[in-house]
Amino acid sequence: MNLLGVWAIYRFEMARFGRTFWTSLVVPVITTSLYFIVFGSAIGSRMTEIGGVPYGAFIVPGLILLSMFTESIGNASFGIYMPKWAGTIYEILSAPISPLETVIAYVGAAATKSVIVGLVIFATAHLFVDLPVAHPFAMFAFLILMAVTFCLFGFLIGIWAQSFEQLQVIPLLVVYPLTFLGGAFYSIKMLPPLWQTVTLFNPVVYLISGFRWTFFGKGDVTMAASIGALALFLGLCLAIVIWMFRTGYRLKS
Template sequence: MNLYAISAIYRFEMARTGRTLFQSIISPVISTSLYFVVFGAAIGSRISEVDGVSYGAFIVPGLIMLSLLTQSLSNASFGIYFPRFTGTIYEVLSAPVSYLEIVIAYVGAAATKSIIVGLIILATAGLFVPLEIQHPLWMLLFLVLTSVTFALFGFIIGIWAGNFEQLQLVPLLIVTPLAFLGGSFYSISMLPPAWQTVTLFNPVVYLISGFRWSFYGMADVGVGVSLAMTLLFLAICIAIVAWIFKTGYRLKS
C-alpha cells in the first residue's frame, strides 16, 4: 500500500476545501440552518411533537443526512471529474499508484469533508433545540458509512459525467428529491398506508431512519434493516467502481 501517494492526493483534495471554504463548509451550513429555521417555524407551529420528540429536534437527523448526501456526492464527483476535465487524470493513472489507492484517497477526502460539515451542522442545531444522542457510536457509524457510500456514488457519477451539466443531473433530479421524500422532515408513519408502502422503495428512507434511531431510539424501519440496506448500497458502489477500473470506462479513452 503506497501510503505516500494516498496522503498526497488526500491532502491535495483537502487543501481545495480551504481554498473554497465558503462553498465547501459555510454555504451548506447556512443552507441547512435556513431549512431548520423555516421548516421548524412553519411546520413546527402545527406539529408540536412526533412520537414524543419536539418537531425541531425531530428534523435535525434528517437535515444532517440531507446535507451529508449532497455534500458527499458533490465533493467526490467534482474531485474526480476535474482531473478528467483538465487531463491530469492520466498523470495519476500512469503513476505507480494502484486503483485502490486512488479510490481511497479521493473517496476518503470527500467523505472527510462531508463528515466535518455534518458535525458542524449538528453543533449548529444544538444552538436551536436541545439534542439527545442515545446511541453515539451508532450515530458515528451511520455518519461514516453514509459519507463513504455516497462519496463512492459521487465518484461513479464523476467518472460517468461527460460535462458539468451531467455532473449535476443525478444529485439535483434524483438524490435530492429522494432525500426530501425519504422522511427528512416527517415520519413515514404519518403517511397513508399506500404511500408508506411506496416510500419503502426509497433507499434514503433506511439511511435517515437508522440515523434518527441513533438520536432518539425511534425509527420508521428496524435499525438492522437500515444498516443492512446501507451496507448493500456500499457493496454495489464498490462493485461498480471495481468494474470501472477493470474496464477503464471513461478513464482510458
C-alpha cells in the same frame, strides 16, 4: 500499499477544500438555519411532536444527511472529474498507485470534508433545539459510513459524467427528490397505508431512519433493515467503481 501516493492525493484534495473552507462551512450553516426557520418554526408551531420527539429535533438527522448527501456527491464527483476534464487523469493512471489506492485517497478526502460539514450542522442544530443523542458512538459510525458510501456514489458519477451539467443531473433529479420523499422532514408512518408501502421502496428511507434511530432510539424501519440497506448500497457502489477501473470505462478514452 503505496501510502505516500495515497497521502499525496488526499492532501491535494484537502488543500482544495482549504481554499474554499469558509464557503464550504458557511453555506450549510445558513441553509440549515433557514430550514429551521421554515420547518422548525412555521411547521413546528402546528406539529409540535412526532412520536414523542419535538419536531425541531426530529428533522435534525434529515437535515444533516441532506447536506451530507450533497457534499459527499459534489466533492467526490468533482474531485475525479476535474482530472478527466483537464487531461491529468492519465498521470494518475500511469502513476505507481493502484485503483484501490486511488479510490481510497479521493473518497477518503471527500468523506473527511462531508463528515466535517455534518458535524458543523450538528453543532448548529444545538443553537435552535435541545438535541439528545441516544447512541453517540453509533451516530458517529453511521455518519462516517454514510459519508463514505455517498462519496463512492459521487466518485462513480464523476467517472460517468462527460460534462459539468451531467455532474448535477443525478443529485438534482434523483438524490434530492428521494431524500425529501424519504422521511427527512416527516415520519412515513404519517402517510396513508398505501403510500407507506410505496415509500418503503425508497432506499433513502432506510438511511434516514437508521440515522434518526441513533438520536432518538426509534425509527420508521428496524435498525437491521437500515444497516442492511447501507451495506448493500456501499457494496454496490464499490463494485461499480472497481468495474470502472478494470474496464477503463470513461477513464481511458
